Amino acid sequence: MSLAQEMFAIAPAMAKANLSASQLKLLTGKARWIFRVADAGFPTVPTIAITRAAWDELQAERGRKDKRLRTHWVACLFKLVDKDGVPPKLVVRTSASAHNGGLMPARIGIPAPDLPEDAVDPNRPLARAIKQAFESYGFSDRTWTGREEDRSRQIVLVQAMAGGDDEQFLTRNATTGALGPAPLDGSPLPRMPDSVNALIALLDAKAGRHMACLVSVEKGTLRFISARPVQATPGAELNAAVDRVDRKVWTPQSAVSRVDANRLALMLHPRLKSPEGVAPIAVGLGVSPGAATGIIVFNPEDAARLRARGQHCILVVNETGPADIEGMRAATGILTARGGMSSHAGVIARITGKPCVAGVRTLSVDAVEMVCRIGDREFRAGERLTIDGTDGSVYLGSLPLTQPQIGGSIGKLLGWSDASRSISVRTNVETVDSARTALSFGAEGIGLARSEHMFFSTERMVALRRMILSEDEDARSRALAGLVDYQTGDYSALFSAMKGLPVTVRLFDPPLHEFLPRTDEEIEETAASLGVAVRALRLRLERIAEINPMLGHRGVRLAITYPEILQMQMQAMLAGARAASETQNEPVIVEMMVPFVSTATEVSWVRERAMAIVENAGLSRSERVKFSFGTMIELPRACLRTGDIAHMVDFISFGTNDLTQTTFGISRDDAPAFLAAYQRKGVYERDPFVSLDVKGVGELIQIAIQRGRAANPKLKIGICGEHAGDPASLQFFSGLGVDYVSCSPYRVPVARLTLAQTST
């Protein structure tokens, strides 16, 4: 393409533009919509475009006293002149591919150049505006995408200035997604000619998203000036997508492929269960919707630390700034004393989908002393609050939350998704309540039930501690015996809730270290229950304490060193399965999973004993309880040796969190100390605990799948862990041909949508 062709009319005053393929490629930003609307025959103000390369050459030509290109440019400007032959006043606009705060605002009312040289002379109004427009693209490090662009192909638009009144509106309502002109900034819209509806339908179909639209209305005639996409709420976007299918603008498949799964995730907020009877202790501005309850923290590091331990927290600060973004991502909710809808806290909370209450005037925070006051009350780190980002309420303590419902537009979209999805979506839950939530979100089974969560009650914890601190096998067995009955009931309820869907129970996994008594009170209680002296218990605790518990005495290592735990867990699980099978028509599908293995011998050791227990329970050939045996693959060595392991198991499931920790040598608990600096300094593009590291962890998973399938073609393969709810990671897993993924209940819809997108 010659540079002469890089100055061209996209909406000529007379006739239609007839663009070459190369010219069409130059249409970024507003230029694209102006061309498309004009090309569809809708009245549009005349517009021409010029690239930076062409503009630079026009300038260079001036130095050489050449006029060849200038002649083209002047001819091009004449395309803005209507059939009346009167040169219009001009408007110069940028047309960047992404919104950018540093861009030059439109320059209006520029006189048409009198002489050809005025059209290129930077001291004259038109050329000056064009020059400044190009210069404003300079802040390339401030674009939202961060992508490096081909600067020479950047374009600037010159438009004829429309007469009449300029009007701005949205093509769809920003909150409901309903089609039709909607106010952009809250101020009511004037009545507009009916042709506005045709323009909106046209733009909505072409763009497939909410657009902010600029038109001129002159004597009942509406002319299109420009448009740019805007981000609506996730709900509005979703409703709009379903509406386009109803209007036959999109097929269901294109709706599925065009809804952003990350945005869908933002809709799945919990709400307060019954706020009616409870009085808030403060009210601020609800600047990001959803309710959150958690432990008070006063700085981003503590938020990250609690998040890493799976705990919910509310970040309480006077206001937030760029250094707090990581901590905001880590917090479950955000509460600020200052700021409003457009504050840093509000903007980031909405982007990250965190409930946020801002501008609570009765709140003051002393971050150094780690204390805050709300009205008369003083709160310290560790106390609990509940916030409702929908109405700005702040409540004392932890209020019960209710989960979002799948219905309406979400239900329709996910229904369409399921039709084009081949990988199952399961969920990671242990309780009947969470199982029901996950089922309502479309979970097709439980991919990870962390059996240790069944010990989280005072009574059971006492028995568990007695077991850990027993000096011999007999004492351990006695301590464990009391736990079988409790657990049997838990398993039976969980299996019943899942109504014949598969349930993967992971054997006791965490370091025993985590269950040791810590406070003086706990130690005294435990000593009494064991009948030993407090001092002796303290000595023993010191000896058991681990330096790196994540890599310590946990997972399969517990089953091998303390086979009584394996025995107790399997006994309870099988009794629970049998009980559930007697109250339902469907058989109970139990998948037992061994965690944290690194060698095939560990798997065979456990398998031999587990199968003997199943055999003894008379369930090895049962039609009512279908038992299968598998292992988690969550250590680099296990990935490399999956070929040895595969022939001994029915399934494997990748635990991508521990696999990321060991592959990178990063303890997620401790990562906050350097992760923020790593992202700030560009060492990590993305947090590898959020989006799977394809180049390292991903290769290990690929090796494991290839070796596992080669050794056992019937091997069922799953992914469990938080990555299974992350769209980017799901795309990678989908390409590996896994059989299922398993994520937290809230993420089930995200996985259903993403897996449908990746299989189309």
Add this chain to the structure above:
Amino acid sequence: MSLAQEMFAIAPAMAKANLSASQLKLLTGKARWIFRVADAGFPTVPTIAITRAAWDELQAERGRKDKRLRTHWVACLFKLVDKDGVPPKLVVRTSASAHNGGLMPARIGIPAPDLPEDAVDPNRPLARAIKQAFESYGFSDRTWTGREEDRSRQIVLVQAMAGGDDEQFLTRNATTGALGPAPLDGSPLPRMPDSVNALIALLDAKAGRHMACLVSVEKGTLRFISARPVQATPGAELNAAVDRVDRKVWTPQSAVSRVDANRLALMLHPRLKSPEGVAPIAVGLGVSPGAATGIIVFNPEDAARLRARGQHCILVVNETGPADIEGMRAATGILTARGGMSSHAGVIARITGKPCVAGVRTLSVDAVEMVCRIGDREFRAGERLTIDGTDGSVYLGSLPLTQPQIGGSIGKLLGWSDASRSISVRTNVETVDSARTALSFGAEGIGLARSEHMFFSTERMVALRRMILSEDEDARSRALAGLVDYQTGDYSALFSAMKGLPVTVRLFDPPLHEFLPRTDEEIEETAASLGVAVRALRLRLERIAEINPMLGHRGVRLAITYPEILQMQMQAMLAGARAASETQNEPVIVEMMVPFVSTATEVSWVRERAMAIVENAGLSRSERVKFSFGTMIELPRACLRTGDIAHMVDFISFGTNDLTQTTFGISRDDAPAFLAAYQRKGVYERDPFVSLDVKGVGELIQIAIQRGRAANPKLKIGICGEHAGDPASLQFFSGLGVDYVSCSPYRVPVARLTLAQTST
């Protein structure tokens, strides 16, 4: 081979045996030596052999009233009859391939069978003895090798009974290795015919090791009966090997290939530097040579724990048993109240090469209360003792030790080794003293100088703590500035000591967590030095403390988050190199190594800054200080991405300890809780921290080397870490074509020998 051929004379009374290739293969154990001695023409008592398969079929034939095989057997027995035609009394001996406590002792004085049936009738003496001999092989799980053998090929020997006196002796002295008849059990040897020297020379050349020999001496005539190999001290074996070269029985190469590197390691014991002036507090039996100094521990778990942290300890117990073996391996020395040379403690200590003092009568241990008494003194865990396993002395506190010298036989053997070795051997040291020791052992450079060890003094620790606890970069820089001078001196001395050999300095690596003040006193001191309140410091310490420090804020993460540390370390290192270069002819070879990287971006981040510092110091093109830049590969992800890293570095060095920890997901510190059970239950064949796990960790290293070499053919590749001193691991590394290995000073000779063995 027919079963008739599985009964045959190995030393017939008349003429020589003429064995088929299949029969030669059956000659295990003593049979082999009897055949070889007789075959060489030395007078030998007549001997025949029969396999279990042939014997079983002889028995089966009896049931069938068949005689075919019996005829063969009787003919075979006639081979024991001398030319005088008188059937001799018989001896039945086992001939197992490995010594086994359950084997039947020789049955002597068995009358020759009168009738052919008597030769196979288990109620008659000969057949009964043969039957019992085979039955005694039954304890196959008690063989030392643990290897499963082909039972049907097991053999039993029948010998003519020699007249005269039976005499036993060793072919070489068990302690010095000198050739000539030596007493087997301490009792003096009678005078023997001169022909004994010919027999000894013959056996020594054939067997190439110390042999216990049984002969008969009758009227000045010596006849060979049997022999079996015995284990001498490592020193005796080594002297014997060198002596065989001197006698031209072996070539130097065969001496190199036949000395067991694991046994060589046992000779490299430290000794007490100057025990003359110091009085022992107790004296027991020195049952395993060498001196050791360390912290008192009372149980194997604590020994393993301290060992994992790199600390020396003395295991103090009343006596040891099979359950303590892991702990004994972990201890630096062993001290027992009971037992002697043949006690469990003594035997295991000698096998594992640990100094051991046993039978200290004034010692009593209370393992439960964790306290011991030696005479009037009471000692608790954590106090220090020194023991000398050569003379049985026990000393108070830590006495200085001196390292073994390389000289005499070791020097000769290692000299021969170096001639056939292509991989360099370096050492892991930080101090000038250790560097000199390593040089005396033949180290060809330093492969790992852990720079953090230079902070291990009170003064520097205070500065380091001030740095860690600084709230901003300025304060950190000020705290660090004071450290540059100290370090410059350290580096200069270390470079000078190495006289132009390469020195790899690893950047500060350990988790800052490890340097935090812990005791109340330390905390108060630190608070004062920082000018903050003790309470505020405690809060801050709680926030900095790490849950899994091994995977926390350490290694390259420190350099990136606190670039001041990188700056300070490089400044000191370069100044030290410059100073050293001014006092010697050889240039200083500095290799800077970045620890704990997992991404190529980390490497490029540090490289850019490091190279700028080198450039600023004017050393980028220096002929006097040659600087190169490399990285440790010690995380699974780094192995997978070595291809990305290789083009940015001059060298890589595998840190096999951390790589084993992350590949297996095992914290070595915490492994003692399950490692003993794992080895007992057969889950691990070997401790992966002692011998490299070839199938997992090894594959990652292979992948890294292949990708690294493909990306940068000039890449220099090393191995550092304890595996580099382990013979089995060295064999694997040798096959990978690495350029150098680097191990602790003591292990340098082991590496030199092993690498010579693997390259021949």
